[in-house]
Structures are given as C-alpha cells and as structure tokens.
Amino acid sequence: xxxxxxxxxxxxxxxxxxxxxxxxxxxxxxxxxxARVKRALDAQEERMKKNG
Amino acid sequence: MSIWEYANPKKFMxxxxxxxxxxxxxxxxxxxxxxxxxxxxxxxxTNFGSTVKVIYVHVPxxxxxxxxxxxxxxxxxxxxxxxxxxxxxxxxxxxxxxxxMTLIALITGAIWGQPMWGTWWEWDPRLTSxxxxxxxxxxxxxxxxxxxxxxxxxDLTGVLCLVGSVFALLSRxxxxxxxxxxxxxxxxxxDKQENISDVYWFPLLLCIAGFVLLFVTLLxxxxxxxxxxxxxxxxxxxxxxx
Amino acid sequence: xxxxxxxxxxxxxxxxxGFGLGLAFFLIVVTLVPFGVGPEGGVxxxxxxxILWLGALLACLxxxxxxxxxxxxxxxxxxxxxxxIPLEGVVSVKAAAHWLTTxxxxxxxxxxxxxxxxxPQPAYFWLVVSLMLGTPALSVLxxxxxxxxxxxxxxxxxxxxxxxxxxxxxxxxxxELVRRGANGMDTQVPLLMLAGITAACVAxxxxxxxxxxxxxxx
Numbered sequence: 001x002x003x004x005x006x007x008x009x010x011x012x013x014x015x016x017x018x019x020x021x022x023x024x025x026x027x028x029x030x031x032x033x034x035a036r037v038k039r040a041l042d043a044q045e046e047r048m049k050k051n052g
Numbered sequence: 053m054s055i056w057e058y059a060n061p062k063k064f065m066x067x068x069x070x071x072x073x074x075x076x077x078x079x080x081x082x083x084x085x086x087x088x089x090x091x092x093x094x095x096x097x098t099n100f101g102s103t104v105k106v107i108y109v110h111v112p113x114x115x116x117x118x119x120x121x122x123x124x125x126x127x128x129x130x131x132x133x134x135x136x137x138x139x140x141x142x143x144x145x146x147x148x149x150x151x152x153m154t155l156i157a158l159i160t161g162a163i164w165g166q167p168m169w170g171t172w173w174e175w176d177p178r179l180t181s182x183x184x185x186x187x188x189x190x191x192x193x194x195x196x197x198x199x200x201x202x203x204x205x206x207d208l209t210g211v212l213c214l215v216g217s218v219f220a221l222l223s224r225x226x227x228x229x230x231x232x233x234x235x236x237x238x239x240x241x242x243d244k245q246e247n248i249s250d251v252y253w254f255p256l257l258l259c260i261a262g263f264v265l266l267f268v269t270l271l272x273x274x275x276x277x278x279x280x281x282x283x284x285x286x287x288x289x290x291x292x293x294x
Numbered sequence: 295x296x297x298x299x300x301x302x303x304x305x306x307x308x309x310x311x312g313f314g315l316g317l318a319f320f321l322i323v324v325t326l327v328p329f330g331v332g333p334e335g336g337v338x339x340x341x342x343x344x345i346l347w348l349g350a351l352l353a354c355l356x357x358x359x360x361x362x363x364x365x366x367x368x369x370x371x372x373x374x375x376x377x378x379i380p381l382e383g384v385v386s387v388k389a390a391a392h393w394l395t396t397x398x399x400x401x402x403x404x405x406x407x408x409x410x411x412x413x414p415q416p417a418y419f420w421l422v423v424s425l426m427l428g429t430p431a432l433s434v435l436x437x438x439x440x441x442x443x444x445x446x447x448x449x450x451x452x453x454x455x456x457x458x459x460x461x462x463x464x465x466x467x468x469x470e471l472v473r474r475g476a477n478g479m480d481t482q483v484p485l486l487m488l489a490g491i492t493a494a495c496v497a498x499x500x501x502x503x504x505x506x507x508x509x510x511x512x
Contacts, residue, residue, distance in 0.1 A: 012091075015159070026152045048291060216459070226467060227462075
C-alpha cells in the first residue's frame with residue numbers, strides 16, 4: 001500500500017505531516033473558540049431573558 | 053436580492069449555517085481524495101523523484117496565502133467604504149488562516165528545498181517575499197489584538213491592510229531586484245501543457261479546490277464566532293448599563 | 295505650518311534626548327557589530343553598507359513612538375486636528391520635524407561611523423546620498439505606524455512590528471545603492487528606485503496617517 005518514496009521518504013512524509021498538523025491545529029482552535037464563544041453567548045442571553 | 057444583504061449579521065448567520073455543511077463536506081472530500089491521489093497514486097517525476105508529491109500541499113497553500121491577503125484587502129475596502137460590520141469581521145477572521153497558509157508554504161518549501169537545493173533556506177525572492185508576507189500577517193493580527201474598541205480596530209487594521217498591500221507588492225519587486233532566485237517559475241498557468249503533465253495536474257486541481265473550500269469553511273466558522281463575540285460584548289455592556 | 299514645525303523642533307531640542315539618543319544608539323550598533331562578526335577589515339568592509347543602513351533604520355525606529363504620543367496625551371493633537379490646516383499637513387510637518395531631529399543627524403554622522411567599519415573609499419558619497427534620499431521615507435512611514443498606535447498604552451513593540459516590514463523596500467534599495475557604489479558598479483537603478491519610493495511615500499502616506507489619527511481621535 002505504501003508508495004515507494006526512495007531516499008526522499010522523510011521529505012515527502014515530513015511536509016505532509018507538517019501541513020496536516022498545522023491545519024489540524026488551526027481547525028481545532030477555530031472550533032474550540034467557536035464553541036466557547038457560543039456557550040458564553042447562550043449563557044448571557046439566557047441570563048438576560050430571565051432578568052427581563 | 054443583492055450581495056449587500058449578507059452585510060446584515062442575522063442574514064449572514066442564517067445563510068452561513070445553511071451553507072456550512074456543504075462546504076465542509078466539499079472541503080473534506082476534495083482534500084481527502086486530492087491528497088490521497090497525490091500521495092499514493094502519482095508516479096515519480098524524472099528530475100524530482102518522489103519529492104514531486106510535495107507540490108500537492110505546497111502549491112495550494114502558497115496560492116491561498118496570497119489569495120487570502122487579497123480577500124482581506126477587498127473586505128477591508130468594503131468596510132472602509134460601506135461600513136458593513138460583517139465585512140470587517142471576515143477580514144479579521146481570515147488573517148490567522150492566511151498566516152497558517154503562509155507558514156505551511158514556508159515549511160513545506162524548506163523541507164523540500166533541503167534535498168533539492170541542498171539548503172533549508174535560501175534568500176530567494178519568492179521565499180523572502182513570503183517571509184515578508186508572513187510578517188505582514190503577524191502585524192495585522194497584532195494590531196487587531198491590541199485595540200479594544202472594535203470599530204477603531206476595524207478602521208485601523210483596514211488602513212494597515214491597504215498600506216500593507218502596496219508595500220507587500222513593492223517588496224516583492226524590490227526583493228526580485230535584490231537577488232535572483234533558485235525557485236522555479238509558476239507551476240500553473242492556463243496553458244497547462246507547457247508546465248505540468250495531466251498525471252500531476254488533476255490531483256493538484258483537486259487539492260487546490262480542497263484548500264479553497266477548507267478556507268471558506270474556516271472563514272465561515274470564524275466569522276460566525278466573531279459575530280457572536282461581538283454580540284456577547286454588546287449584551288454584556290447593555291447589562292452593565294442597566 | 296512653519297510655526298508648528300518650529301514648535302516641534304524646539305520641543306525636541308528642549309527635551310534633549312532627541313538627536314543625542316538616536317545618534318548614540320547608532321554608534322552603539324556600529325560598535326557592537328565588530329564584536330559580533332570579528333575585527334577583520336575585509337569582512338567589515340563588505341558588510342559595512344548594510345550595517346550602516348540597518349543602524350540608521352533602527353535608530354530612526356527608536357524615536358517614532360514619541361511623534362504623536364505627547365501631543366495625544368496633553369490634548370494638543372485634538373487642537374491640531376481642528377486647526378485650519380488639514381490634518382494631512384500636520385502629519386507631514388510632524389514627519390519633517392522627526393526627520394530633521396533624527397534622520398538628518400544620522401545622515402551627517404554616518405560617514406564618521408563608516409570609518410569605524412572600514413567602509414571603502416568610493417562608498418562614502420553614495421552612503422550620504424542614499425541616506426539623504428531614504429531617511430525621509432523612514433520618517434514618513436514611521437508617522438504612519440505612530441498614528442496607528444497612538445491611542446495604545448504599550449504601542450512601542452507593536453509599532454516596530456508594523457513599521458519594519460514597510461521599511462523593506464527602502465532598506466533594500468538604500469543598502470544596494472551603497473554596495474554598488476562601493477564596488478564601482480552602475481548605481482542608477484537603485485538610486486532612481488530609492489528616490490521614487492521616497493517621493494511616493496512623502497506624497498501618499500500622510501493621507502493614510504491622517505486617516506488613522508482621525509479614527510483614533512474619534
């Protein structure tokens with residue numbers, strides 16, 4: 001299954017791994033911050049509704 | 053029905069929540085197929101060996117790094133001229149994505165340059181201008197972080213984006229003059245036969261589509277977050293006033 | 295406008311520091327370089343144009359945050375903004391005052407410091423010419439950075455991050471001009487490019503700076 005990369009295995013694997021890792025971090029941060037802000041906003045709206 | 057309708061945050065939230073699943077699936081699909089195809093199914097190139105596979109991450113990220121800055125320029129202009137808040141927030145949301153794309157292009161380029169040029173880093177015009185672009189992204193994001201008042205921040209970063217665009221372009225040509233490079237010319241042009249054969253071309257197209265869709269997905273997500281954060285801030289303020 | 299210029303100059307002189315500090319910083323940079331790269335004359339002569347340009351650029355950067363900060367704090371910037379002369383003019387005058395107190399002394403001192411770095415003989419003329427042409431652009435771009443960060447508490451570091459990338463083209467052509475001058479090569483292209491960049495900056499950037507100040511005073 002693994003393609004034969006010859007002497008450039010490290011190069012090709014390294015760049016794919018670096019790319020995917022960086023993108024994963026970006027996606028994770030985006031989702032995490034999105035969830036946090038959404039939760040905070042929901043809580044705030046709930047509280048304001050209660051207090052009129 | 054005009055594009056300005058989406059300047060209304062509520063309308064934007066509705067539409068983006070409808071569109072998000074599609075672009076997400078599209079991004080994941082294109083990236084998965086494109087990267088898989090590029091990684092496993094393409095042959096080695098005669099003069100690059102298997103390192104040719106690096107272009108499937110390098111070229112799309114480099115393209116996006118530049119295109120995202122252009123998109124920020126356009127949204128900043130829209131904000132400065134028509135004062136639509138969503139536009140300013142979209143520019144803010146795009147900057148970190150652009151920075152990561154620039155970083156990916158630089159890192160994969162360095163990893164690739166090591167065996168091919170025998171060096172991790174070379175002060176080549178393309179590399180150098182990407183480094184400068186990276187600095188511009190950093191400055192832009194730092195300015196957003198530093199200013200409390202959201203409208204002031206949007207205005208100032210908008211102006212910075214305009215001036216920065218001019219100087220990024222200027223630096224590009226200045227750097228060209230300063231050092232002639234090792235980097236090969238453009239991989240892509242409309243006249244594809246000249247540059248790259250079909251075997252590499254189709255997976256590359258898929259990867260580019262995947263990166264674009266990924267950017268759109270992240271942009272929508274981040275803009276939604278920014279809109280919510282803005283609303284949260286406004287609500288908190290109102291509560292304090294009451 | 296003349297009154298504003300003389301006022302700014304007088305303030306800078308009275309506050310001391312103005313020229314002194316920038317020049318002293320420049321001297322320190324030039325002194326430290328041989329400690330870093332070793333004292334061989336050949337090496338120093340080769341890198342001298344770049345070092346002198348970098349030193350001048352950093353010394354220029356040092357005093358940028360004071361361009362508007364004091365006036366912003368005591369409210370005179372608000373007065374200037376409502377004054378009959380346009381804000382773009384005020385910004386230009388501020389940049390001119392900054393150049394006269396920081397840029398010009400650097401230009402005059404650079405040949406002296408060039409001796410310390412074994413700068414080749416033919417390069418002295420080009421060093422003065424390039425700095426003379428290039429430093430006004432540094433001052434004008436600096437006012438833009440200062441205008442962006444004027445309302446901020448700790449704007450100094452951010453200011454450097456914003457301004458330094460804008461200095462890239464000026465630095466490239468300025469240092470290239472001196473290098474070519476030192477090697478007796480054709481100097482016309484970098485000379486014209488440097489002059490062009492400075493002219494464009496002086497003409498256009500004050501509008502951006504004035505826009506930024508208006509936002510900050512809102």
